[in-house]
Amino acid sequence: MYFVQVEVGGNTSIPGGPVQFVPASISAPKGTVVTFRFSGVIAGNHTVTQSSFDKPCQLLDGGFDSGFIYVPSNITYGFPEWNLTITDDTKPIWYYCKQLVHLPHCTAAGMVGFSYRAINAPTSGSETFAAFQQAAKNSTGIPGQQEGTLKG
Numbered sequence: 352m353y354f355v356q357v358e359v360g361g362n363t364s365i366p367g368g369p370v371q372f373v374p375a376s377i378s379a380p381k382g383t384v385v386t387f388r389f390s391g392v393i394a395g396n397h398t399v400t401q402s403s404f405d406k407p408c409q410l411l412d413g414g415f416d417s418g419f420i421y422v423p424s425n426i427t428y429g430f431p432e433w434n435l436t437i438t439d440d441t442k443p444i445w446y447y448c449k450q451l452v453h454l455p456h457c458t459a460a461g462m463v464g465f466s467y468r469a470i471n472a473p474t475s476g477s478e479t480f481a482a483f484q485q486a487a488k489n490s491t492g493i494p495g496q497q498e499g500t501l502k503g
């Protein structure tokens with residue numbers, strides 16, 4: 352069994368800033384447990400929500416959704432975690448954050464990520480992380496959700 356950790360929410364001192372998944376693309380064959388650790392700028396409130404390549408900022412029908420996971424402003428350890436076990440690795444798994452406070456994380460900041468079964472995620476062709484993130488930023492008219500507050 353493999354384990355992969357993704358930090359949810361970055362910070363202002365790294366490329367991509369405080370509203371992103373780090374790393375944004377992972378290799379996770381079937382059986383992998385992906386631990387999303389909500390360790391970015393606090394207070395934080397993000398989600399890990401499955402979408403599709405074609406609609407990067409919309410919940411995929413029947414897709415997974417962590418729901419909003421709030422990170423209090425006063426903690427320095429014990430950050431909340433949410434685990435996702437990869438049960439089907441035959442296609443890439445695309446996901447995003449549906450938070451709209453204080454900016455739409457998906458459309459404005461491109462807070463998206465994906466999981467690919469191969470050791471190396473594709474860096475060319477049509478379905479790359481870069482193409483997915485650009486499609487997210489190009490999305491308009493997304494209903495989205497808004498919950499809580501977010502620093503940063």
Ligand SMILES: [Cu+2]
Pocket residue numbers: 370396397398448449450456462
């Ligand atoms: Cu977010």
